[in-house]
Amino acid sequence: MSDFDGLTALVTGGASGIGAATARLLTERGARVAIIDRAVTGDSGFVELSCDITDRAAVDVSVAEAAEALGGIDVLVNNAGIGAIGDVSENDDAEWTHLLDVNVVGTARVSAAALPHLRASDHAAIVNVSSVVAAVGVPQRALYSASKGAVAGLTIAMAADHVREGIRVNAVLPGTAATPWIGRLLDQADDPDAAAEALRARQPIGRLVEPDEVAHSIAYLASPLSASTTGTLLGVDGGMSQIRLPS
Ligand SMILES: NC(=O)c1ccc[n+]([C@@H]2O[C@H](COP(=O)([O-])OP(=O)(O)OC[C@H]3O[C@@H](n4cnc5c(N)ncnc54)[C@H](O)[C@@H]3O)[C@@H](O)[C@H]2O)c1
Numbered sequence: 130m131s132d133f134d135g136l137t138a139l140v141t142g143g144a145s146g147i148g149a150a151t152a153r154l155l156t157e158r159g160a161r162v163a164i165i166d167r168a169v170t171g172d173s174g175f176v177e178l179s180c181d182i183t184d185r186a187a188v189d190v191s192v193a194e195a196a197e198a199l200g201g202i203d204v205l206v207n208n209a210g211i212g213a214i215g216d217v218s219e220n221d222d223a224e225w226t227h228l229l230d231v232n233v234v235g236t237a238r239v240s241a242a243a244l245p246h247l248r249a250s251d252h253a254a255i256v257n258v259s260s261v262v263a264a265v266g267v268p269q270r271a272l273y274s275a276s277k278g279a280v281a282g283l284t285i286a287m288a289a290d291h292v293r294e295g296i297r298v299n300a301v302l303p304g305t306a307a308t309p310w311i312g313r314l315l316d317q318a319d320d321p322d323a324a325a326e327a328l329r330a331r332q333p334i335g336r337l338v339e340p341d342e343v344a345h346s347i348a349y350l351a352s353p354l355s356a357s358t359t360g361t362l363l364g365v366d367g368g369m370s371q372i373r374l375p376s
Contacts, residue, residue, distance in 0.1 A: 132352045134159035136252060137199035139192065141165045141182055141239055142209030143175065146308030147258060150340035151206055151347050158348060160204065163195035165239070167209075182209050182235035183227075192242035202246035204351045207236040207280075208258040212310060213272040220272045232276035236283060244296075252353040253296040257284045258343075261304045261366040267331075277302075281362050288360035297359035299350040304366030307337040333368030 138155045142148035143164025152162045152175050163176035165188075171177065176198045178191035196202050210232045213220050220228075236257055247253035260277035262270050281300055288298040305311060305328045318324035329336050346365045349355060364370050 131159035132354050133204075133348075136203040136353070137161045137163075137196075137201050138204035138206065138351070139163050139165065139195045139199070139202050139239075139243065140175075140206040140208055141235070142258075143206075144169050144173065144177075146310055147303065147306060147340045147343045147347075148206070148208040149173070150344040151208065154341065154344040154348050155204070155206075155351070158352075161199045163199055165191050165195070165209070182239055183230045185238055188235075188238050189242050192239065192246070196243075196246045201249060202243050203250040203252050203254070205240065205243045205247065205255045206258070206347055206351065207239055207255065208347075209235060210258060210276075212314070214269050214314075215271060216269060217271040225272055228272055229276055229279070232273075233279045233283065236280055240287065244291075247291075247296045248294055251295070252356075253294075254351045254353075254355075255287065255296065255298045256347045256350045257298070257300040258347075259284065259300045259302045259362065261302050261364065261369050263302055263362075264364075264370050284362065285360045292359055297350075297356070299358060299361045299363065301343055301346045301350065302362055302364050302366060302370070303343045304332050304338045304364075304369045306340055306343055308340050311337065331369065332366065333372040333374055336367070338365060338367055 138160045140152045143152040144166035165178045167181040169177040180187045180191035259280040262274040263277040263281040284300040315321040
């Protein structure tokens with residue numbers, strides 16, 4: 130018997146990186162899993178819904194299709210997200226609006242669509258994917274950090290709103306994780322090797338976080354075994370938010 134046996138889970142951004150690792154792990158632990166992504170491959174083995182989470186009508190349709198295909202939704206993982214580089218002067222209004230639309234409003238949009246299904250579950254849980262940069266300032270991440278801080282605030286507000294409906298809401302705050310996203314980021318660097326070493330060095334564990342490690346923390350928060358855990362912001366950051374090593 131596994132903790133997710135008989136449960137269903139919907140993972141946004143499930144076609145890549147942390148979302149794909151989470152979809153795989155929840156499946157291994159017994160859940161039936163659907164993914165929402167704007168770039169589904171057709172061969173993931175999960176129920177796949179092609180959907181951009183900035184489109185409310187498409188989100189409503191995809192969440193309904195996921196619930197229909199799975200027979201309900203017990204767990205929602207709001208993982209889809211995009212990044213931005215720059216200080217507060219370097220992203221134009223269109224980029225601010227778009228990134229917040231994906232990372233913040235997208236989380237709210239998918240959650241709102243899933244609420245009726247979560248209310249019908251005996252083990253309802255939402256896990257949002259924030260970031261260590263919600264809690265720690267790093268250079269050149271003004272817009273992205275603002276979005277992930279908003280996701281952290283949204284998480285505790287949603288936890289309060291829905292606790293008496295039996296829906297738990299928590300978030301993970303990953304450090305820099307070895308996903309295709311970071312590969313793309315390093316490709317843009319003048320010296321990718323030096324940039325990779327800098328990312329490893331700023332995390333006390335001295336390496337990047339593995340997507341599977343974030344998936345395990347998401348599964349911990351989503352599991353019915355964590356039924357008293359709500360409104361928790363869980364660091365998965367290699368010690369970056371809490372530890373200072375002598376240099
Ligand atoms: N990789 C890291 O270092 C890191 C650190 C902290 C937090 N995070 C967060 O983890 C989450 C996943 O990141 P990842 O590194 O796995 O990235 P990734 O780029 O590998 O995967 C993100 C997935 O989200 C999907 N997606 C993006 N925008 C979408 C949209 N509008 N509609 C539907 N799907 C969309 C993409 O198609 C992709 O499959 C993001 O929210 C990111 O902010 C990542």
